[in-house]
Amino acid sequence: MSTNNESFLTKYIFSTDHKVIGKQFIWLGIFFLFFGGYLSLLMRWQLAYPEQAVPWWLSWGIFFKDAGGIIDPDTYNQLFTMHGTIMIFWAVTPILIGGFGNFVIPLQIGAPDMAFPRLNMISFWTWFLSSVVLLASYLLPQGPAAAGWTSYPPLSSPMGGIPGEGQTLWTLALVLMGTGTIMGAINYIITVVRLRAPGMTYFRMPLTVWGLWLTSIMNAVFVPVIAAGLILLLLDRVLGTEFFVAGGLASGPGGDPLLYQHVFWIFGHPEVYILILPVWGIVSDLLAVFARKPAFGYKVTAICMSTICVLSSIVWGHHMYTTGMSPLLGKAFMFLTLLISIPSSIFFLNWLATLWKGNLHFEPPMIYTMGVVWVFAIGGLTGLYNATVTSDIYLHDTMFVVGHFHFTLAATLVLGLFAAIHYWFPKMFGREINRTMANIHFWVTFVSMNFVFFNMMVLGYAGHHRRLYNPMEFDFLKPLLGLNEWITWFAIINGVIQLLFIFNFVWSMFKGKVAVRNPWGASTLEWTLDAPLPHGNFAQTPTVYSRPHEYSHPSLTDTDWVPQSEPIPGTA
């Protein structure tokens, strides 16, 4: 089954093997995770010590030299713009969707590879090209994009006040990235639909696959929408059209900047579910593995996730309550948004019920997973205040929103991807990841991120706006300086401890204990294979007999699990 005479280039660089492509995505994502994280620390420095020189250990003695080490307002705008853009599209998306989507989907459904392996390779390299375009904007004399990760016009249009071509490259990079995303989405959707092993019905798929599959469907539907919007924005910048320019800035009748906001959020709200669905799936599976119980309400969880996908496409207006939309429309969007809390609460209670009276094993993947349960609860509950028109009018564009979406997106996704990395590490590299280092990394990360994001919400409640260069220019924000300092130091601790993670990752790759075939006693198909996995995966296509988490089944005697590819004794 293994490949014959593959050169280094076809095996590691232009590989068509989904496992290699998955790892390429993970490496790319980890690079950007650190890059984007570093940008956030610089931003935090400015908020805690406004207009004071960045210390040498943070600026590495090379950045901000001409301004005497001070972050100027333009640079600050670039920091939050690129932090958001990079973390969402170049860090979390590649790791969770590109990386684990590639690595896990074919293995868990018993497929030899993705349906279209060459398209898969092209998808990664399109992504890589988009990264180069994005990073190239740092070489421009006026630096990268600076209109926020949402890049609303007119701020992002040439007459809107952001100088330089950074914004143009940003838009181009996003269009390229979107193209790569759609290629991946086509592959994932078709792979799940067509390449499931015999017996692997939809309701026998692991919830990880469910999450990634739904994510891909949403990507295929909604990424083209933002691509169209971004191309119109690009034409505004390059050809002098005025799709999104209005009023005095326009030379003629002009267009409508609000149209961009609609197009952006028609994609943008589904995007948050695109990002979080894989984590919901991973958490649902991992809780069952480490509680040694079937996932409570397996089918209901899958249906709830699907329901959320449908609902998420008709709630985008909750980002636009303050744009002067009709109160009736605002109410409709509020109602629809709050509806989402029903399926969300149902599967969240399913998670808790999976844990209930379980035989909990606090292995590294499990502690990260439990972390997700906590931060997602906080993130979800604080979302209600943003979904409600009356409270959102006060909270809109404050640090409360920043804290809220960092609980849902940053904390949930980052802990989720750490859970995934620690869980599949033995299968990816054939070695165990070091447990002590993982534990230390988890607790420091978990405590510091909670402190940071929770207190951001406190700041917001006190009226602290987001994207504010120097809060000390406002008297009513001066009492918040101390809290800003605390947040910054906890953010720095959070940043520093990630070095332990990367050390553990690389160290364990080479020096970790050699892993057994199935260290977690998990019953999904990938654990029936020995690492290193050959190109083509299964020597014989497996046949699936049961749901993905039949742990502690009463008819099992010696062990508490059997792989999905073996019938549970006494059932059949």
Added chain:
Amino acid sequence: MERQSKLSSIPRVDSFTSHLGLVVMLGGMAMFFITLFVSQSILENRFGVSYMPGGGSTFLFHSSMNTMVLIVASLFLEMGWQKLRKDDSSSAILYQGSTLFASVVFLISQVGLWNRMISAGFLPSTDLMGAFFYAFTGLHGLHIVGAVGTLGWLFWKMHTIEESELLIRWTVNARMFVHFLTVVWLFIFVRLFVMV
């Protein structure tokens, strides 16, 4: 055959899977163009319809000819497909080549139309009509460039590859793609030239 064997460790998917993949892709493209159409309608609604130079009629003939060329390309492709199904591969190649030729003619004529528009002082920056005219025709044209590439590749494959199953699969895919672009063009034509 040499090139196929390099990927031998991965089983090749069946034709239905391949077509299904293309359907998902075309679904995405449909969302893309729908976003553009809806954006145009919204802005037109707010700011009123602006007109092309000469009320559009000056360029209506040219654009109608382009539409005809694209429809003919689709027809040729369909006829080639019928021939291929009857195993008449030499006629199929002829029709496939004609499709390719018609698509190239469409692109050249489209560039000609842009030239005339630009010399008439009708630019992307002129007004919303201009902006949408160039956005639609440009983005559709880019997809036609993709179609020309696909058809050229298919034309070459028809001469070099023996395996009729693969040939039929690729022809079906090319057929879906080209017909899809023709339909999108009909919408664009109606929206830009007929409904003004």
